[in-house]
Amino acid sequence: MDNPVPDYLAEVAEACASLTSGEPASYIPELASVDPDRYGVAMATIDGALYSVGDARHEFTIQSISKAFVYGLAVRERGLTEVLRKVDVEPSGDPFDELSLEDGTGRPRNPMINAGAITTHALVGGDGVSSAGRFEEIHRLLCDLAGRELSVDEEVWASEMSVSDRNLAIAHLLRSHGIISDSPEEVVSAYVRQCAVLVTAEDLAMMAATLANAGVQPVTGQRIFSGHQVRHLLSVMLTCGMYDSAGDWVSNVGIPAKSGVGGGIIGALPGQVGIATFAPRLDPHGSSVRGIETFERLSHDMGLHLMEVAPPARSVIQRSRVVGEGEEAVRVFELAGTIGFTGAERVVRRLAEEEPVERTIVVDLTHVSSVGGPARHMLLEALRRLRLDGYTVYLIDHDEVLPDPDPGDGQPVEQLQEI
Ligand SMILES: NC(=O)CC[C@H](N)C(=O)O
Numbered sequence: 527m528d529n530p531v532p533d534y535l536a537e538v539a540e541a542c543a544s545l546t547s548g549e550p551a552s553y554i555p556e557l558a559s560v561d562p563d564r565y566g567v568a569m570a571t572i573d574g575a576l577y578s579v580g581d582a583r584h585e586f587t588i589q590s591i592s593k594a595f596v597y598g599l600a601v602r603e604r605g606l607t608e609v610l611r612k613v614d615v616e617p618s619g620d621p622f623d624e625l626s627l628e629d630g631t632g633r634p635r636n637p638m639i640n641a642g643a644i645t646t647h648a649l650v651g652g653d654g655v656s657s658a659g660r661f662e663e664i665h666r667l668l669c670d671l672a673g674r675e676l677s678v679d680e681e682v683w684a685s686e687m688s689v690s691d692r693n694l695a696i697a698h699l700l701r702s703h704g705i706i707s708d709s710p711e712e713v714v715s716a717y718v719r720q721c722a723v724l725v726t727a728e729d730l731a732m733m734a735a736t737l738a739n740a741g742v743q744p745v746t747g748q749r750i751f752s753g754h755q756v757r758h759l760l761s762v763m764l765t766c767g768m769y770d771s772a773g774d775w776v777s778n779v780g781i782p783a784k785s786g787v788g789g790g791i792i793g794a795l796p797g798q799v800g801i802a803t804f805a806p807r808l809d810p811h812g813s814s815v816r817g818i819e820t821f822e823r824l825s826h827d828m829g830l831h832l833m834e835v836a837p838p839a840r841s842v843i844q845r846s847r848v849v850g851e852g853e854e855a856v857r858v859f860e861l862a863g864t865i866g867f868t869g870a871e872r873v874v875r876r877l878a879e880e881e882p883v884e885r886t887i888v889v890d891l892t893h894v895s896s897v898g899g900p901a902r903h904m905l906l907e908a909l910r911r912l913r914l915d916g917y918t919v920y921l922i923d924h925d926e927v928l929p930d931p932d933p934g935d936g937q938p939v940e941q942l943q944e945i
Pocket of ligand 1: 787812
């Protein structure tokens with residue numbers, strides 16, 4: 527059978543290719559000379575399948591998309607508390623290159639605008655690290671995320687350096703407020719280099735899939751961020767990633783995202799996919815016009831909006847049956863699916879309400895694929911309370927979805943092979 531996913535992506539791409547509004551970024555002279563009609567779309571799943579169409583293997587500069595990953599790196603190295611002392615996480619509603627800091631604290635409003643990104647760039651590396659060493663660390667991170675060696679577009683770097691007054695002004699402002707301490711010239715030069723790393727839409731889809739996969743690169747298996755760091759990073763991408771159009775983006779697309787003036791956009795849908803588009807014509811906010819349309823269509827057609835309310839899950843209690851008769855009768859609850867808080871709530875409510883007449887209860891987890899942290903505690907606590915009420919309880923759990931089932935009374939729940 528031919529996999530239909532590539533055809534589907536091609537269909538979406540064809541529909542968006544007719545959009546020709548917007549222009550490539552021109553404030554960086556070298557970017558103005560790109561072919562404005564290039565267009566590529568790539569999608570990577572969290573188990574490493576990669577789909578792409580069009581110019582998805584064409585290299586372009588990562589630009590502001592790097593800000594998201596470098597923010598993650600700063601948090602990984604310094605810890606969130608220390609990073610928050612230097613950069614806030616409030617959507618600014620300002621353009622990306624706004625020359626302003628938060629009243630009172632003097633911090634940049636968030637790490638996705640230039641002021642915040644220059645700060646997080648400067649937080650990378652230990653104290654006394656050279657700007658070359660800092661860039662090396664950032665470059666390594668981006669290569670690890672992509673799963674291949676990436677190069678730098680020296681022309682784009684030099685071109686942006688020739689027009690970097692605004693970023694220099696931001697860096698001087700930051701230093702005057704004690705937010706950064708290194709030379710503004712050196713920090714901006716290495717930050718602009720970070721923005722000039724060359725990627726393809728396929729690379730970006732893999733990088734985004736690493737975030738969707740809670741920090742583990744789907745192909746190489748390397749853990750790059752912790753699940754907790756990714757949760758924070760995706761939250762900031764959702765609220766601040768699309769600058770002053772973040773509200774529109776969240777309501778229309780609903781996928782944590784980041785755009786760059788090189789024409790790229792990434793989106794990472796937790797637990798599902800990383801998506802990337804490349805199309806150099808930008809809207810007035812500095813985000814790709816075709817890219818936004820592509821994301822809107824993909825989100826709408828494939829139900830990828832984060833706030834999409836899933837149809838009520840089939841009950842986690844698949845079946846309740848009685849085995850045996852009289853004194854020997856046993857009540858079996860067969861659970862199924864992925865059990866999180868709400869699933870566990872249904873199970874414990876049922877157990878609390880039902881009060882089976884049978885004196886032995888078996889909870890069969892054969893068809894359960896996983897039990898989340900709080901759900902585990904809830905299920906074990908319910909089993910403990912059933913025992914207190916005089917029931918004998920057993921588990922059937924061949925795949926150990928509930929390992930070490932000690933409800934806290936020192937008597938692990940016994941296992942049955944079958945019933
Ligand atoms: N939005 C962007 O992609 C901006 C990145 C660019 N290097 C800058 O600092 O201006």
